[in-house]
Structure formats: C-alpha cells, structure tokens
Amino acid sequence: VQVVESGGGLVQPGGSLNLTCATSGVYLDQYALGWFRQVPGKEREGLSCMSAGEGRTYYTDSAKGRFTISRDNAKGTVALQMSGLKPEDTAVYFCAAVPPTLLFSHCVLPGSVEAWGRGTQVTVSS
Numbered sequence: 675v676q677v678v679e680s681g682g683g684l685v686q687p688g689g690s691l692n693l694t695c696a697t698s699g700v701y702l703d704q705y706a707l708g709w710f711r712q713v714p715g716k717e718r719e720g721l722s723c724m725s726a727g728e729g730r731t732y733y734t735d736s737a738k739g740r741f742t743i744s745r746d747n748a749k750g751t752v753a754l755q756m757s758g759l760k761p762e763d764t765a766v767y768f769c770a771a772v773p774p775t776l777l778f779s780h781c782v783l784p785g786s787v788e789a790w791g792r793g794t795q796v797t798v799s800s
Contacts, residue, residue, distance in 0.1 A: 675699035675771040675789040677707075682767060682794030689798070690757040695769030695791060697750045702726070705788070706772040706781040707745055707752040709737075711765035712793075719765075720782025723772060724752060732779050759798045766793040 681693040697707065708723030721737040724730070724745045731743055742755040752769060769791040772781045780786050 675702060675705060677769045677771055677789055677791040679767065679769045679791040679794040682796045684797045684799065685759055686800050687760060687798055689759050690755070691759060691796060693754040693756070693767055693769075693794060693796070695752045695754075697752065697769075697771060699771070699789075702750060702771070703747065704774065706775075706778075708770045708772055708781055708787070709741075709743065709752075709754045710768045710770055710782070710784060710787075711763075711796075712768065713765045718768070718784045720784065721767075722754065723778075723781035725778065725781075730778060732782060734782055756796075759796075761798050763796065764798050765796060767796050768793045 709721045712718040722743040770787040771789040
C-alpha cells in the first residue's frame with residue numbers, strides 16, 4: 675500500500691485547508707485510511723480515520739468539530755477538510771493506511787499504521 679499527501683500550505687488563523695491523499699495497493703478496500711500530524715520534538719498524533727466499507731469515522735479530541743474526513747473508494751483517495759485553524763495546528767500532516775484493528779478507535783494509534791505518506795506541512799500563521 676502506498677499513500678501520497680498533498681494540499682498543505684500556509685493559512686491564516688481561522689482559515690480552512692483541505693488535505694488530500696492518493697492511495698494505491700492491493701486489498702486497499704480492507705484498510706482504514708487516516709490522518710495524523712507531528713510537531714518537531716513531539717510524538718505523532720492521530721486525528722481521524724475512516725473505514726473502507728461502511729464509511730465509519732473516528733475523530734480524536736484534537737479533530738472533533740473542526741476537521742472532517744472523507745473517502746472516495748472508487749478513486750482511492752481520502753481527504754481531511756480542516757476549518758477554524760489555529761496556530762497550534764501547525765504541524766506536518768501524514769496520511770496513513772491502517773489494516774483492520776481489534777477496536778476501530780485503534781485506527782488513530784500510530785502503532786496500528788502499516789503505510790505512511792511522507793507528510794505535508796501545514797502552517798497556521800498571520
């Protein structure tokens with residue numbers, strides 16, 4: 675499974691940004707797709723994931739209410755729409771493919787990830 679992110683950039687506080695991720699690989703229809711982020715010196719943090727079949731979603735507290743995940747299985751893409759961005763959202767954002775987990779909420783744990791993208795920088799600043 676391969677994943678490639680795009681859509682990062684500079685945005686003002688309160689603004690919006692849409693990240694996208696292109697995926698490829700066999701058995702992708704069995705994988706959840708998720709978004710994570712990392713600030714230098716800190717651990718990678720899970721934000722959201724979406725299952726393959728029924729489109730079930732999970733959000734961590736950092737993403738609830740401001741971020742929305744979506745997935746197009748036909749195109750093999752997953753997106754993260756972010757709004758109300760704050761300076762503390764500045765980070766490198768990563769897309770990831772996650773094989774089935776015992777609990778669906780585990781899909782936002784970095785240890786559950788099988789394939790990572792290289793990341794895209796998001797900077798929130800005036």
